[in-house]
Amino acid sequence: MTGERKKALKEGRKIGALAGAILFVVFGIVPGFYFGSYATLVFLSRLGGPLDRGLIVRMLVVVGIVLGLICVAAATIVIGSVIGTMLAYVEEAESEALKGKAKAKAEEAKSTVSHK
Numbered sequence: 235m236t237g238e239r240k241k242a243l244k245e246g247r248k249i250g251a252l253a254g255a256i257l258f259v260v261f262g263i264v265p266g267f268y269f270g271s272y273a274t275l276v277f278l279s280r281l282g283g284p285l286d287r288g289l290i291v292r293m294l295v296v297v298g299i300v301l302g303l304i305c306v307a308a309a310t311i312v313i314g315s316v317i318g319t320m321l322a323y324v325e326e327a328e329s330e331a332l333k334g335k336a337k338a339k340a341e342e343a344k345s346t347v348s349h350k
Contacts, residue, residue, distance in 0.1 A: 243322045250318015251311050258310040263303065270302015271295055 258266075274295050278285055285291050 239326060242326055243319055246318040246320075246322025246325075247315045248318070250314040250316065250321070252314070253318065254311040254314020255307075257314065258307045262306045262310050266303040266306035267299055268302075269306070270299040273302065274298025 274297070275285070277298075278291060278294060
């Protein structure tokens, strides 16, 4: 890999991760909160039947909420990073194709001038 290519891919990853983090803040906090608390309650109800409103249950629900938020944040950041890397590859392929066309056009113009 060339240095320019590595730099472009790293920038694509960073931009994608930032976009994923922004999407998490805008759209992911509420689902992470909801799914984390709901999954914890389902898990606890399957373990011991009906739940009382004790301190342990509340603490476990808070832990579930935090885990839900962390999972949703990690997923959105990783997906954003993958999309950013993919877009960096596409941009690199387009720029290489345009460079190749420009080089071919320059060689064609050079060969036309030399034949005259």
